[in-house]
Amino acid sequence: MSTVIDLSIVHRGAPGGEPLLRADNLVAGYLPGVNILQGCSLVLHPGELVGIIGPNGAGKSTLLKALFGLVNVRSGTLTLDGEDITNLRADVLVRRGVGFVPQTNNVFPTLTIEENLQMGVYQTPAVFKERLEVVLDLFPELTKRRKQAAGALSGGERQMVAMARALMPEPSVLLLDEPSAGLSPVRQDEAFLRTRRINRAGVSVVIVEQNARRCLQICDRAYVLDQGRNAYSGPGRELMNDPKVIELYLGTLATDVDAARATADGDGDSHPTDAKDA
Numbered sequence: 001m002s003t004v005i006d007l008s009i010v011h012r013g014a015p016g017g018e019p020l021l022r023a024d025n026l027v028a029g030y031l032p033g034v035n036i037l038q039g040c041s042l043v044l045h046p047g048e049l050v051g052i053i054g055p056n057g058a059g060k061s062t063l064l065k066a067l068f069g070l071v072n073v074r075s076g077t078l079t080l081d082g083e084d085i086t087n088l089r090a091d092v093l094v095r096r097g098v099g100f101v102p103q104t105n106n107v108f109p110t111l112t113i114e115e116n117l118q119m120g121v122y123q124t125p126a127v128f129k130e131r132l133e134v135v136l137d138l139f140p141e142l143t144k145r146r147k148q149a150a151g152a153l154s155g156g157e158r159q160m161v162a163m164a165r166a167l168m169p170e171p172s173v174l175l176l177d178e179p180s181a182g183l184s185p186v187r188q189d190e191a192f193l194r195t196r197r198i199n200r201a202g203v204s205v206v207i208v209e210q211n212a213r214r215c216l217q218i219c220d221r222a223y224v225l226d227q228g229r230n231a232y233s234g235p236g237r238e239l240m241n242d243p244k245v246i247e248l249y250l251g252t253l254a255t256d257v258d259a260a261r262a263t264a265d266g267d268g269d270s271h272p273t274d275a276k277d278a
């Protein structure tokens with residue numbers, strides 16, 4: 001049976017002030033003449049945890065890759081701290097404080113955990129020791145296994161190594177592509193809780209997730225992406241209870257939401273049916 005973990009968070013609307021990361025009307029794609037992103041916009045304010053959900057093929061991973069310089073942006077602009085970063089290379093973005101964890105192939109399997117983490121700071125090797133200590137503090141499970149090959153790890157452990165590696169250069173923005181994919185329900189809970197812990201440690205996060213309800217629960221705000229365009233956006237809990245979003249994107253979970261509302265009435269923090277969708 002799945003454990004019920006309280007994933008509640010105080011939800012905020014978009015705070016005022018300059019966004020840390022801002023995407024305006026991004027148009028991007030892989031093949032000539034085929035645009036996957038057809039005018040996507042997104043803002044991430046300092047300290048925010050922002051979710052991106054949407055159906056398969058909506059362009060969620062493409063958006064993250066465009067934010068990280070891995071897909072050519074054909075039009076639109078991308079700024080970090082007010083400065084234009086459109087189409088800058090990934091290694092330059094890492095130096096500017098952006099980290100990215102792809103969904104798959106996100107560790108070097110023949111290298112040890114420690115060597116994987118070393119790769120995270122290959123541009124600034126002098127900080128390795130100091131950062132290793134900080135990062136292993138966030139992932140104590142990795143400490144005693146640091147000499148093991150990453151290829152020998154479970155999916156959940158690999159995901160941890162990939163996140164830890166991305167955190168090594170001390171990013172201000174972390175882009176996560178489906179950190180809970182392929183994990184058991186308990187490991188999924190851990191991945192969400194870890195994401196929130198990293199966010200609370202001061203890292204602004206954009207998280208793409210298949211597990212839409214869980215994502216909406218932990219994030220401050222979220223965007224629903226459909227066919228390369230923004231469909232809905234707002235505070236996570238608001239979207240989770242929006243009948244249109246439920247009907248179009250959360251599907252059969254509508255009854256769960258109703259049940260959760262009835263049970264959690266007056267409480268707002270506890271969602272006893274959450275374990276069902278794991």
Ligand SMILES: Nc1ncnc2c1ncn2[C@@H]1O[C@H](COP(=O)(O)OP(=O)(O)OP(=O)(O)O)[C@@H](O)[C@H]1O
Pocket residue numbers: 030031036054055056057058059060061062063210
């Ligand atoms: N490397 C690529 N070359 C060509 N087309 C691609 C490539 N990667 C993705 N696509 C296409 O781009 C579209 C959006 O894919 P993307 O992976 O961004 O969607 P997604 O929302 O992340 O989907 P999922 O929920 O399945 O991860 C799809 O039609 C996909 O086939």
Ligand SMILES: [Mg+2]
Pocket residue numbers: 060061062
């Ligand atoms: Mg994807």
